[in-house]
Amino acid sequence: MTGHTAFGWRTFLLRWSGEWADSLPHDEARDPDDEAARRARWLGFPPASQERVTAMEERLGRRMPPSYRSFLLVTDGWRHAGGFVWLLAGTADARRHDNESELADMYEEDLDEDAGPEEWREAGIWRRGLQLDVRSDATYVLLDPEDVDEDGEWAVYTWASWRADAPKRYTDFGSFMEAMYREFHSLRAHRTGREPAFVNDTTRELDARVDEARRDALRGDWERALKTLDEAEEYGRPRARGLGDQIRRLLGRTHLVYFPDVVTDPRYAPELLPPLAAEHAAHSYRGDASLTFPLRGADDALVSQVFATLEQVRAGAYRYTAPGPFGEAVDRARELARWGDTDQAWRTLTDALPLWRPLGPDHLVPLGWVADPVLGPLLTVERGRELLSTPRGGHPGEAPAPTPGLDPPGLAWLVDPGPGGGRGPYRFVLVEGVEPEDLPARLGDEDAEGAALDAPRTLREARWHLPRGPRESSSYEDRPVMAVGRAGAGWSFAFDGDPAPFAPRRFVSPAASAAAGTRAVVVWSDLGARRGESFFHLSVARDGTREYAFTCTDGEIRRTGDIPRALDPDRFFAVPGAGAAAERPLLEAVAEHFGVRLPRHALLNGRLHTVTTRSWTRPPRDGETYLVWSMA
Structure with missing residues (x-):
């Protein structure tokens, strides 16, 4: 979106409306309002006049924040803000929430005598907030008149009964609507069945950026690549999460790293299944059945492969291998590391990294070695950044400065x-x-x-x-x-x-x-x-x-x-x-x-x-008592 001006709103909302209309099956039964919106390719309503906006402000006793005010002058309300707010308020429907949800009672009960003013202010949003959701799936959308920035924008808070987390905060109404647009994209991208293929200018642009992020990552610019992939993931673009997880794993962010859309491709199984198995082995309190969660859609052979790898990891028997000169360096590094020379082992891996070649177009970095019982402990967050910053796979780039060694001299x-x-x-x-x-x-x-x-x-x-x-x-x-x-x-x-x-x-x-x-x-x-x-x-x-x-x-x-x-x-x-x-x-x-x-x-x-070793103490002498115990 180019900005929360009247012109910016209209361009943004027209694109959203057209993509929504194109994503609907033509023969699907829908209510008359949605069918009219589909035919008009417009999810909004006629614009509110200045007089209607002023009357609303007089009714509520406050001038509306700039992004919401300019939105109303383009459309007096909105249908389908994301996937769970079916109608968003215009000038006639916006009102004070006044604890309609009874969430104020819940949050205030959780405050103890040591709660500070900020905690009471956050709980008070459910009394003073301006409610914008008119029809929704148990979701509340509130503008907070006391959470105001230097531009006069009010923060937006959302809460949903089926989300077990705290209210989500957006800096202003425009940012909230952009997030709902991304949510619409994400939900459409993951739907299957009778819906038309979800392809449009936005998805094509995002997919091109994912391809560019992959090239950035292989050139060593992982920070730029991850930023692009994170944005594409918010839109639900395939490959974005699987590629981004490869970067996150080397940064030590192991929670919910599953390599979706990539791990089920047999080409990448030798690199991606071992980290999954190793992480599961370290935190397998939920039972081994949970290991199949990231493998939805995988064939029986791949599922069997991950369980075989899990068994090797638990037994300490897993050994990472790789083809070509990089694989030869892996063997040398393991030999160094198994006798304690971890600094030289790490240098051996990173020196050979430019010779590494990906297993396919969705492979960014060697990863299977982190599950190797000897090689895995080489990894630290700093070393992960160094590896990610090293150009590889035949791509040019500037090599990073080596990370300092971890072993001081002497004793x-x-x-x-x-x-x-x-x-x-x-x-x-x-x-x-x-x-x-x-x-x-x-x-x-x-x-x-x-x-x-x-x-x-x-x-x-x-x-x-x-x-x-x-x-x-x-x-x-x-x-x-x-x-x-x-x-x-x-x-x-x-x-x-x-x-x-x-x-x-x-x-x-x-x-x-x-x-x-x-x-x-x-x-x-x-x-x-x-x-x-x-x-x-x-x-x-x-x-x-x-x-x-x-x-x-x-x-x-x-x-x-x-x-x-x-x-x-x-x-x-x-x-x-x-x-x-x-x-x-x-x-x-x-x-x-x-x-x-x-x-x-x-x-x-x-x-x-x-x-x-042999005992470091001598056998007992005559007259000295001692205890012997046996275990079968």
């Missing part, structure tokens, strides 16, 4: 506060010159299922994973499930972010057993004293023999061996009560001395292989 990030406050206790083993897949031979418990590497899991999933068959555990055993990966050039790690309580009299460092033919480092810290006493332990072994170690416990330092000056605990705990203040510089010293790091993003948000 000091371990003391940074987590979502619940302090990071808490942790322990890890570093082994030099050994690949992560070889750690079970050095650390693994030969009698446990975890003697070999498990499939990639989060640490939380690993802790809750129960091996099959009978199990026996002892109060003297401390066999943690630890995530493994690469700790920088030439080093591998095993990490436990939720260790058992430290038992210094029974503790046995795994450094010596891990260091056969090489060097190993063990760190165990709870300087925040989240569990019992405050402590920090470091032990280093070479060729199966401990070289040096120290344990600081509430100010007392116990040491063995020749500790290098860089790691001398006296440097860090010289001040009594240094405690947690010593942890960061001590971790920095360990990282620099050995040239190691731990991957923060993979440990906190990703999935890594895990291993169940």
